[in-house]
Amino acid sequence: MRKIIIAIDGYASTGKSSLAKLLSSHLNYTYINSGSMYRAITYYAIRNKLIPLTKKNINSLIGLLSKIQLDYKINKSTGFSDIYLNGSNLESEIKSLEVSNYVSSVAEIPKIRKHVVEIQKSFQHKGGLVMDGRDIGSVVFPNADLKLFLTASDHIRAKRRFDELINEGYEINYDDIFNNIISRDKKDTERKDSPLIIPKDAVVIDNSKMSIIDQLNFIIKLIKSRFNF
Ligand code: DC
Numbered sequence: 559m560r561k562i563i564i565a566i567d568g569y570a571s572t573g574k575s576s577l578a579k580l581l582s583s584h585l586n587y588t589y590i591n592s593g594s595m596y597r598a599i600t601y602y603a604i605r606n607k608l609i610p611l612t613k614k615n616i617n618s619l620i621g622l623l624s625k626i627q628l629d630y631k632i633n634k635s636t637g638f639s640d641i642y643l644n645g646s647n648l649e650s651e652i653k654s655l656e657v658s659n660y661v662s663s664v665a666e667i668p669k670i671r672k673h674v675v676e677i678q679k680s681f682q683h684k685g686g687l688v689m690d691g692r693d694i695g696s697v698v699f700p701n702a703d704l705k706l707f708l709t710a711s712d713h714i715r716a717k718r719r720f721d722e723l724i725n726e727g728y729e730i731n732y733d734d735i736f737n738n739i740i741s742r743d744k745k746d747t748e749r750k751d752s753p754l755i756i757p758k759d760a761v762v763i764d765n766s767k768m769s770i771i772d773q774l775n776f777i778i779k780l781i782k783s784r785f786n787f
Contacts, residue, residue: 568708
């Protein structure tokens, strides 16, 4: 059976990664969370005191990109890849609100995007790939076999993110999460370099009232009808 590339883009906290994980498990495909690369670089910038992103700090961060080794290794207990930065597992740290607050500013720096997009493109040869993000169907894999674009109401997205972080033990308040989601969407859609757009050939899924299983079933049906699986 032909292995396809599936690009999942969408607004912040629309459940892209949960859906991508479920879909990749179902198809026995590799899953890559592209946002984790921007988050890991942001974490590195915070740890190396390169925040705020002044011109000087941006240039330093760009100069240090060759020293930032990003890898993915399968986590045996979850079955999914965790991101590693210079050998350290960062899967949990990159979800903090501190990283979330700066990541869209890091992700709008063109030289950082170019570097990250090259790494992302290198996964193409894997065959059988689900990658989620903001520019996967438009820039990273413009020839992806299937492009999905997720959306949901602002409050539903904020509530989902809030619940997820509370479950992981973060002390947060709902309004901060809501504001972070809205400001990231604004930055992601308005940035000059590869902004978040709905690719012309994407299937848009508003999952405000859909469970993750509803979404999976919808996509599996779509794949079966399009690719004769
Ligand atoms: O998917 P996420 O929320 O973890 O992504 C974090 C940020 O990274 C998001 O606000 C925008 C940026 N991003 C991006 O610009 N392009 C991608 N392909 C993935 C993420």
